Amino acid sequence: MRPDKPHSIEQLMRRVNSIAGMTLGQLAQQYQFKTPDDLLREKGWIGQLIEYVLGATAGSKPTPDFEELGIELKTLPISYQGKPLETTFVSVTPLLNVTGMHWQTSTVRKKLNHVLWLPILSERNIAPFDRPIGSGFLWQPSPRQDAQLQRDWEEQMELIALGRVDEISGHLGDVMQIRPKAANSKALTDAIGPNGQIIKTLPRGFYLKTSFTGEILKRQFQL
DNA sequence: AGCTGATCATCC
DNA sequence: GGATGATCAGCT
Numbered sequence: 001m002r003p004d005k006p007h008s009i010e011q012l013m014r015r016v017n018s019i020a021g022m023t024l025g026q027l028a029q030q031y032q033f034k035t036p037d038d039l040l041r042e043k044g045w046i047g048q049l050i051e052y053v054l055g056a057t058a059g060s061k062p063t064p065d066f067e068e069l070g071i072e073l074k075t076l077p078i079s080y081q082g083k084p085l086e087t088t089f090v091s092v093t094p095l096l097n098v099t100g101m102h103w104q105t106s107t108v109r110k111k112l113n114h115v116l117w118l119p120i121l122s123e124r125n126i127a128p129f130d131r132p133i134g135s136g137f138l139w140q141p142s143p144r145q146d147a148q149l150q151r152d153w154e155e156q157m158e159l160i161a162l163g164r165v166d167e168i169s170g171h172l173g174d175v176m177q178i179r180p181k182a183a184n185s186k187a188l189t190d191a192i193g194p195n196g197q198i199i200k201t202l203p204r205g206f207y208l209k210t211s212f213t214g215e216i217l218k219r220q221f222q223l
Numbered sequence: 224a225g226c227t228g229a230t231c232a233t234c235c
Numbered sequence: 236g237g238a239t240g241a242t243c244a245g246c247t
Binding site: 039040042043044045046047048051059061062075077085086087088089091092122124181182183187188189203 | 224225226227228229230231
């Protein structure tokens with residue numbers, strides 16, 4: 001019953017195309033997944049269902065979802081207008097030993113090097129069971145997109161390196177922001193403080209803004 | 224605690 | 236209505 005890992009991009013995309021148009025509930029039933037009534041307590045449910053169905057291998061490992069193909073899977077919740085409803089988490093933000101890090105070898109750049117986007121119509125008034133799966137597509141950053149991401153990454157990593165992590169808010173960044181990524185507001189981690197000492201702060205993550213993923217969709221579907 | 228998968232809830 | 240900050244589950 002569990003799908004094998006795809007051995008080629010072509011095979012992966014055939015699977016992606018075969019689930020386009022199905023609802024999450026239909027797909028879940030086919031693989032004995034129980035569909036939750038809402039995502040209040042299972043926010044990652046859609047991503048985990050799709051990973052399973054497409055034969056992603058990574059699980060909770062820090063490797064690409066399709067390791068041998070070098071492809072990262074991202075489900076993308078969209079509105080009736082085809083616009084992203086949420087930002088897209090990319091990776092955890094390093095807060096320690098950040099001097100000497102470079103965009104070229106950053107985890108963000110590695111993660112975004114080759115992405116399989118899978119839009120899901122996820123308006124809140126549609127129960128998870130009835131949400132339709134869209135047409136997935138492969139994407140790689142254009143030189144312009146890469147430059148935009150690099151600017152945001154460098155600007156915000158600079159603040160972290162200078163011990164100014166607590167000045168970072170979701171308002172920063174043109175296309176990519178840093179926001180909390182934690183179990184709750186009491187889960188703290190170490191970071192560099194204003195005087196170079198170690199301070200406790202919220203774990204953070206890099207997120208793609210909806211305007212950025214919206215442009216990706218626009219270009220793909222000529223919206 | 225920290226990574227994976229993300230969306231919720233509240234504020235503007 | 237959209238974006239920021241907070242939060243949830245599973246695995247290690």
